[in-house]
Amino acid sequence: xxxxxxxxxxxxxxxxxxxxxxxxxxxxxxxxxxxxxxxxxxxxxxxxxxxxxxxxxxxxxxxxxxxxxxxxxxxxxxxxxxxxxxxxxxxxxxxxxxxxxxxxxxxxxxxxxxxxxxxxxxxxxxxxxxxxxxxxxxxxxxxxxxxxxxxxxxxxxxxxxxxxxxxxxxxxxxxxxxxxxxxxxxxxxxxxxxxxxxxxxxxxxxxxxxxxxxxxxxxxxxxxxxxxxxxxxxxxxxxxxxxxxxxxxxxxxxxxxxxxxxxxxxxxxxxxxxxxxxxxxxxxxxxxxxxxxxxxxxxxxxxxxxxxxxxxxxxxxxxxxxxxxxxxxxxxxxxxxxxxxxxxxxxxxxxxxxxxxxxxxxxxxxxxxxxxxxxxxxxxxxxxxxxxxxxxxxxxxxxxxxxxxxxxxxxxxxxxxxxxxxxxxxxxxxxxxxxxxxxxxxxxxxxxxxxxxxxxxxxxxxxxxxxxxxxxxxxxxxxxxxxxxxxxxxxxxxxxxxxxxxxxxxxxxxxxxxx
Amino acid sequence: xxxxxxxxxxxxxxxxxxxxxxxxxxxxxxxxxxxxxxxxxxxxxxxxxxxxxxxxxxxxxxxxxxxxxxxxxxxxxxxxxxxxxxxxxxxxxxxxxxxxxxxxxxxxxxxxxxxxxxxxxxxxxxxxxxxxxxxxxxxxxxxxxxxxxxxxxxxxxxxxxxxxxxxxxxxxxxxxxxxxxxxxxxxxxxxxxxxxxxxxxxxxxxxxxxxxxxxxxxxxxxxxxxxxxxxxxxxxxxxxxxxxxxxxxxxxxxxxxxxxxxxxxxxxxxxxxxxxxxxxxxxxxxxxxxxxxxxxxxxxxxxxxxxxx
Numbered sequence: 053x054x055x056x057x058x059x060x061x062x063x064x065x066x067x068x069x070x071x072x073x074x075x076x077x078x079x080x081x082x083x084x085x086x087x088x089x090x091x092x093x094x095x096x097x098x099x100x101x102x103x104x105x106x107x108x109x110x111x112x113x114x115x116x117x118x119x120x121x122x123x124x125x126x127x128x129x130x131x132x133x134x135x136x137x138x139x140x141x142x143x144x145x146x147x148x149x150x151x152x153x154x155x156x157x158x159x160x161x162x163x164x165x166x167x168x169x170x171x172x173x174x175x176x177x178x179x180x181x182x183x184x185x186x187x188x189x190x191x192x193x194x195x196x197x198x199x200x201x202x203x204x205x206x207x208x209x210x211x212x213x214x215x216x217x218x219x220x221x222x223x224x225x226x227x228x229x230x231x232x233x234x235x236x237x238x239x240x241x242x243x244x245x246x247x248x249x250x251x252x253x254x255x256x257x258x259x260x261x262x263x264x265x266x267x268x269x270x271x272x273x274x275x276x277x278x279x280x281x282x283x284x285x286x287x288x289x290x291x292x293x294x295x296x297x298x299x300x301x302x303x304x305x306x307x308x309x310x311x312x313x314x315x316x317x318x319x320x321x322x323x324x325x326x327x328x329x330x331x332x333x334x335x336x337x338x339x340x341x342x343x344x345x346x347x348x349x350x351x352x353x354x355x356x357x358x359x360x361x362x363x364x365x366x367x368x369x370x371x372x373x374x375x376x377x378x379x380x381x382x383x384x385x386x387x388x389x390x391x392x393x394x395x396x397x398x399x400x401x402x403x404x405x406x407x408x409x410x411x412x413x414x415x416x417x418x419x420x421x422x423x424x425x426x427x428x429x430x431x432x433x434x435x436x437x438x439x440x441x442x443x444x445x446x447x448x449x450x451x452x453x454x455x456x457x458x459x460x461x462x463x464x465x466x467x468x469x470x471x472x473x474x475x476x477x478x479x480x481x482x483x484x485x486x487x488x489x490x491x492x493x494x495x496x497x498x499x500x501x502x503x504x505x506x507x508x509x510x511x512x513x514x515x516x517x518x519x520x521x522x523x524x525x526x527x528x529x530x531x532x533x534x535x536x537x538x539x540x541x542x543x544x545x546x547x548x549x550x551x552x553x554x555x556x557x558x559x560x561x562x563x564x565x566x567x
Numbered sequence: 568x569x570x571x572x573x574x575x576x577x578x579x580x581x582x583x584x585x586x587x588x589x590x591x592x593x594x595x596x597x598x599x600x601x602x603x604x605x606x607x608x609x610x611x612x613x614x615x616x617x618x619x620x621x622x623x624x625x626x627x628x629x630x631x632x633x634x635x636x637x638x639x640x641x642x643x644x645x646x647x648x649x650x651x652x653x654x655x656x657x658x659x660x661x662x663x664x665x666x667x668x669x670x671x672x673x674x675x676x677x678x679x680x681x682x683x684x685x686x687x688x689x690x691x692x693x694x695x696x697x698x699x700x701x702x703x704x705x706x707x708x709x710x711x712x713x714x715x716x717x718x719x720x721x722x723x724x725x726x727x728x729x730x731x732x733x734x735x736x737x738x739x740x741x742x743x744x745x746x747x748x749x750x751x752x753x754x755x756x757x758x759x760x761x762x763x764x765x766x767x768x769x770x771x772x773x774x775x776x777x778x779x780x781x782x783x784x785x786x787x788x789x790x791x792x793x794x795x796x797x798x799x800x801x802x803x804x805x806x807x808x809x810x811x812x813x814x815x816x817x818x819x820x821x822x823x824x825x826x827x828x829x830x831x832x833x834x835x836x837x838x839x840x841x842x843x844x845x846x847x848x849x850x851x852x853x854x855x856x857x858x859x860x861x862x863x864x865x866x867x868x869x870x871x872x873x874x875x876x
Contacts, residue, residue, distance in 0.1 A: 063639060070670035077662035078655055384653035387620055388710070391647060392670040394619045394636040566621040 095361025129344025141303015358426025514543025656696025
């Protein structure tokens with residue numbers, strides 16, 4: 053008789069080992085989880101293989117998407133009037149007018165409906181840029197169509213200055229100075245009293261840079277409700293024209309005429325420029341017209357586009373996690389479990405830890421393979437995939453592994469509460485998978501979809517979003533386009549805020565009730 | 568660690584039904600103690616309270632002097648068989664014991680030892696769902712023996728066993744008791760325990776009606792009863808009643824007389840010239856003794872059931 057023998061392992065470690073043994077010795081559960089992982093991989097790779105992009109033209113090769121200093125894909129298309137600057141210096145200019153044209157939906161078929169106006173994020177101002185290569189480092193101080201004065205640098209950074217537009221009656225003076233790697237933006241309403249807008253440090257900015265005037269205008273975005281739910285978004289051509297005068301340069305700048313570059317302009321197959329910008333000089337007055345934008349790019353395939361199998365995989369995870377506990381109630385095996393571990397809360401916690409960990413490992417393998425291989429397949433099919441940092445890629449994979457793990461814990465807790473497989477699976481699917489499907493398949497208005505993804509456990513899906521939402525870029529930031537209303541970890545935290553109390557409630561119930 | 572079970576003043580209600588009504592008894596080491604009573608007498612509820620599965624409204628239940636829920640590796644203190652069907656059908660017999668062993672920090676080798684001990688070695692890798700009722704019973708006993716515990720509690724362990732299995736389990740229970748363990752075995756049939764149990768705890772209506780040995784119980788039930796075989800049943804009944812005895816008909820020409828000694832019965836019959844062929848002091852069977860003890864409980868139960876309709 054070995055009674056009284058001191059146990060060799062800790063209490064909880066023994067329970068964990070017992071629950072792991074329980075899990076791995078039921079073939080149906082192991083297979084179920086493996087199938088769930090395979091569903092994620094297979095659906096992901098199939099949809100990646102079926103996605104092709106072609107750009108026409110000789111060789112059918114799409115031009116590479118420019119990448120900013122931070123590694124993100126960017127739009128870098130604007131009209132640039134510039135000189136080179138070596139060493140420290142600066143530029144000052146007065147903007148006295150900003151006008152433009154926007155093409156609106158045709159009223160008479162076949163007749164272009166172009167109206168006067170500027171889009172809110174049309175930009176005109178002074179800029180310092182590391183050469184004329186698309187995606188190179190820059191800092192700029194500008195007036196915008198609807199967001200007042202801004203200082204922006206390296207695509208993802210935006211600092212607000214004073215609000216208000218420009219006109220002949222109320223011009224704005226803009227100034228940008230360079231001191232080594234540090235750039236400072238100023239604005240003034242009278243050319244005498246200056247206000248600092250912001251400063252930027254552009255690491256690795258070379259001695260010689262390009263300095264000058266620029267104008268850009270992103271397309272006009274319209275989103276309208278579709279007939280059968282969802283929305284239709286259209287981006288139409290828009291251009292902006294700004295009038296600059298009182299332009300002054302400081303520092304060692306190149307002499308002679310201003311250089312002019314229509315950065316990133318599209319060349320039509322016949323060799324002509326598609327919607328070119330323009331420049332006109334009259335005395336000391338410069339009129340610059342530009343099309344395009346200087347901003348991070350949000351359009352295109354993303355690494356999480358390969359994870360379309362995730363909701364389907366979650367179904368399998370939910371079923372296995374529920375069965376892991378309801379099977380014990382169904383057979384009365386739960387009593388044997390509680391005889392072996394009379395501290396009931398610990399038994400339930402050990403079971404939840406095992407099902408959560410096993411799911412995490414399976415999902416991490418599935419997500420890792422799917423993202424790595426799927427992204428490669430997408431690119432080899434000519435699809436530009438928006439690049440992200442390694443850290444972001446790891447976060448997406450870890451998050452997409454954690455999501456099913458949390459789903460498993462929630463489903464497990466529901467199973468322990470209901471003690472009935474059908475009820476627990478139904479509720480788990482209804483609160484985790486269904487809200488996500490409703491919110492991302494554009495059957496709901498965008499507001500309702502966003503609230504679903506804030507309040508329900510489906511908020512956890514936010515963890516897979518690799519491209520952030522930028523306040524200084526106007527886009528259709530809808531769940532159906534892959535934009536979640538909560539930040540990645542915040543979304544996962546909401547999900548955990550459902551799973552943890554559910555498990556707590558299950559612990560309270562199992563402690564209080566006779567087994 | 569003392570090999571004992573101490574139950575004191577357990578009370579428990581399920582809604583309006585009283586399941587335990589002051590249940591108290593002690594199970595001591597070195598004996599097989601039979602825990603008998605009709606179905607619904609509170610045997611299983613008592614066992615579940617002892618094992619910490621159900622909570623009593625009042626009273627204490629201790630194993631080896633400690634509440635079950637305070638035990639860190641409980642299966643090394645108490646081995647229990649409650650429901651042999653409580654198995655995951657797709658898990659093999661060996662793996663069922665393996666997870667239990669892991670939960671107590673016991674080595675996997677111990678699993679093979681108990682499988683051997685209960686005669687399930689050849690079925691070790693079969694799925695539990697494919698085991699016969701008798702094999703599941705043996706698997707349940709193997710689980711109870713896994714932690715080599717000083718206390719064993721088996722609820723109806725004979726269920727589903729074939730005659731060979733019944734003989735085996737009786738020998739096993741006696742040898743476990745002989746090793747100094749406390750063994751509590753419940754049954755609703757006294758005959759199952761007659762050859763196995765040394766001590767008996769008889770329960771009815773949620774309380775102990777007798778806590779005794781098998782020999783004492785039979786002696787108590789047999790007191791003052793005489794079996795009389797006579798062809799003149801009616802005359803015998805008349806004269807014996809007049810002499811102050813209580814007479815019951817036991818068979819066509821057999822009556823049971825209580826309230827008079829055998830000598831007095833012979834004298835009364837002789838005086839009355841009643842012919843008889845046999846007079847014997849009646850020794851009750853254990854089954855009869857048990858029926859006598861639990862009759863009240865069963866009758867009350869029947870009345871309750873009718874009143875409840």
